Amino acid sequence: MARTTSSALPIRPTAVFVRGAYALIEANYQKELSITDISAALEIGPYHLMREFRRHIGIPMQALQSQFRVEFGKKLLRQGLPVAEVSLEAGFADQGHFTKRFREIVGAPAAAYQRNSQGVGA
Template sequence: MSLRRQVRFWRTPALPGLELRRARYARQTFARHTHPVWSLGLVLEGQTHFELGEACWQAGAGDLVLIPPQAVHDCNPQGEAPLGYWMFYLDPVWLPGLTARSPCQVVWSQPEAFAALRALATRLPGLLQRGESLDEWRQGWLAQMAEVLACWPAQSPSADRTPSPWLARAQALLCQPQELSLTHLSQALGLSPSYLNRRFGAELGLPPHRYQLQQRIELAKTALRAGAPIVQVAVELGFSDQSHFTRHFTAIVGATPAQYQKGL
């Protein structure tokens, strides 16, 4: 059965750190991945079942979903029905009251909050397409977002763990554009490959090679937003060819590089 995918992105220099996505998927399979920003979603149709942290979550039409930065998840459609949603990707500067150390509940069913955020999401694409001023929308959006997040239920806090001292260095090394093998990474850290692979996955929810791929895709998204040619992005980030790049990009982002770049 062929994959059906409808996806569109909107962004503007007038609202840095904000990206809006409208998507509808059937039989889409996402690789487990993270985002460097907050992901605030509105499920319009269908169902999704996903793992985040140590818990399993299910969301359906009318639910709000809030995923913190760097949280590993997949959010694939459940069943045969399409999964449709709006998603705000928000730099933490937009959400000063939220931190990963004071987590919110991931899925929230609240009709009034859902309606308010849906109205904001629905209005923005039209404003951008008509080239209208965003000053009024921005003021209303900030007020509505603050009101919704102020009411968002908290999640029971988990025990705070002190990160392993080698983890930050490993993450920094894996954020380079070119691929770094597990052997070279383990040599740089003075750890055995098997221990490093096992402990890194336990700490972050992704093994080193998947974490590194995630960082390369984030670099690719930045380059594509700046207008870089797709084939150039693929080469500079060390992918063997454009089809190889497109396959990995689509598995994580849920859109091809061309679809992502065409966002306003």
């Protein structure tokens, strides 16, 4: 028998929380957005959200944020902005952190990607 008291919170499917977390990360990838911030906004426990997010999306929330940041960085690099400036604009703490994540995701250093995308040194 289902509870019908007015004080009971509605039960939402996990997919709703995962979609909400994805949307928050996508909209705020350049900002420092912690798992605690995301889980509080969605009114779900952080550990449960982390487990379900990874189960549904296939990667942790931090990895998704890095992917969005690197994709934005690629766009800025193609526009010719310096790598140091791109790293800050994309939301990374410094150029070294950006370069490391960029190489992990793209498979090439940011400067090499920029040269190749602009047809220089190819």
